[in-house]
Amino acid sequence: MFPSVKQSKMAATKGFPLILVLSSLIIGLSQGQSTIPVVPGLSYTFYSSSCPGLDFIIRGHLWQIFQSDLTQAAGLLRLHFHDCFVQGCDGSVLLDGSASGPSEKEAPPNLTLRAQAFKIINDLRALVHQQCGRVVSCADITALAARESVFLAGGPFYWVPLGRRDGLNFATLSDTLANLPPPSFNTGQLLDSLANKKLNATDLVALSGGHTIGISHCTSFTDRLYPTQDPTMAQTFANNLKVTCPTATTNATTNLDIRTPNVFDNKYYIDLMNRQGLFTSDQDLYTDSRTKDIVTSFALNQNLFFQKFIDAMVKMGQLNVLTGTQGEIRANCSVRNANSNLHLKSVVEIDQEQQTLSQF
Ligand code: HEM
Ligand SMILES: *[C@@H]1O[C@H](CO)[C@@H](O)[C@H](O)[C@H]1NC(C)=O
Ligand SMILES: *[C@@H]1O[C@H](CO)[C@@H](O)[C@H](O)[C@H]1NC(C)=O
Ligand SMILES: *[C@@H]1O[C@H](CO)[C@@H](O)[C@H](O)[C@H]1NC(C)=O
Ligand SMILES: *[C@@H]1O[C@H](CO)[C@@H](O)[C@H](O)[C@H]1NC(C)=O
Numbered sequence: 407m408f409p410s411v412k413q414s415k416m417a418a419t420k421g422f423p424l425i426l427v428l429s430s431l432i433i434g435l436s437q438g439q440s441t442i443p444v445v446p447g448l449s450y451t452f453y454s455s456s457c458p459g460l461d462f463i464i465r466g467h468l469w470q471i472f473q474s475d476l477t478q479a480a481g482l483l484r485l486h487f488h489d490c491f492v493q494g495c496d497g498s499v500l501l502d503g504s505a506s507g508p509s510e511k512e513a514p515p516n517l518t519l520r521a522q523a524f525k526i527i528n529d530l531r532a533l534v535h536q537q538c539g540r541v542v543s544c545a546d547i548t549a550l551a552a553r554e555s556v557f558l559a560g561g562p563f564y565w566v567p568l569g570r571r572d573g574l575n576f577a578t579l580s581d582t583l584a585n586l587p588p589p590s591f592n593t594g595q596l597l598d599s600l601a602n603k604k605l606n607a608t609d610l611v612a613l614s615g616g617h618t619i620g621i622s623h624c625t626s627f628t629d630r631l632y633p634t635q636d637p638t639m640a641q642t643f644a645n646n647l648k649v650t651c652p653t654a655t656t657n658a659t660t661n662l663d664i665r666t667p668n669v670f671d672n673k674y675y676i677d678l679m680n681r682q683g684l685f686t687s688d689q690d691l692y693t694d695s696r697t698k699d700i701v702t703s704f705a706l707n708q709n710l711f712f713q714k715f716i717d718a719m720v721k722m723g724q725l726n727v728l729t730g731t732q733g734e735i736r737a738n739c740s741v742r743n744a745n746s747n748l749h750l751k752s753v754v755e756i757d758q759e760q761q762t763l764s765q766f
Pocket of ligand 3: 717
């Protein structure tokens, strides 16, 4: 049994101490335990003696933030996805200079990661390090913040394998472009892109369910409106989008899930079945025969979606992680530690990685 939407909504409307009591009760009763193998070096109990209060510190702080602005949950979930897809879940997205991070503006996914999400992660890092010392990585804090975002927005709770270390290198523009699929991708292109990361069709459909919360800028989908309207888009839905985005480059945003924009549920799949998916990458999941039945099964059964989402998040959350003595535990999530220069990868190594990537 997973905590139902009702239970976690209830938790989100009562007083602060109550949520801690309630959440531990709900979590204690629920499973949220994926059977996906844990990679060597990570474990579910990694901080149980070095930082036993970790989950509560993060949940408590995020709960306070979400009280006034639940939309921040989407920003934090997406941040973890970008971290993991580009160069592995190593906190690289958080570094100043990362092409999908806070200070690089040239990459197409530029500026659409919320500035606030980076600040929240650094604030969480300060709280955690204050209580436990510098033992918890920024990459783990990002993974846990994504988990709490899903849970506090009404989604399932799940346990996160921990022990990630923070990388020393920021992600380059070509890393970012090669690894983050654009919203214009069709299902075939998405499946190819995710296969590089050992993620399959079930994972693709489940992870895309992250679009059950959050917003998008017009520029991410107006290619489906202008100059020619995508015939797979429902007419009323398209008309409304044209009001929000009167030109292809209007600087405005719209919700990703038109039914329940701030609740983590399976309504995104109902949207797709009604041709109300915002991106080609969303809507084509219901067109392509390899994913259509998976979409339908999630639309009909929210628990099934939650289970597959948990598995896919645990898989995604372990992509190319650094463990043991690799990398470092950053003292400030935005910058490498001062003494870590010696471990910097050479430019030659980075070039080789990019060549490898571009062969996919
Ligand atoms: C499968 C390929 C994916 C594509 C092509 C894609 C594309 C996008 C795009 C274009 C946006 C809107 C950006 C903007 O214009 O502001 C967006 C937002 C978002 N994405 Fe994805 N995404 C993908 C996968 C994921 C995954 C795996 C997750 C998490 C599990 C995720 C979670 C989100 C969230 C929560 C938002 C809203 C962010 C906010 O409100 O600030 N996406 N995505
Ligand atoms: C984002 O990147 C695109 C090109 O990839 C560029 O045209 C646009 O100006 C950039 N936006 C910002 C706000 O930097
Ligand atoms: C994808 O992989 C999971 C295991 O991680 C498996 O349960 C599922 O059946 C696979 N789906 C497809 C479509 O192969
Ligand atoms: C878009 O609008 C927002 C809020 O109105 C503003 O902060 C931002 O700078 C604008 N972005 C661009 C690229 O004009
Ligand atoms: C972290 O580093 C950034 C970039 O150098 C800096 O602006 C910020 O003040 C630092 N934060 C803390 C808490 O030291």
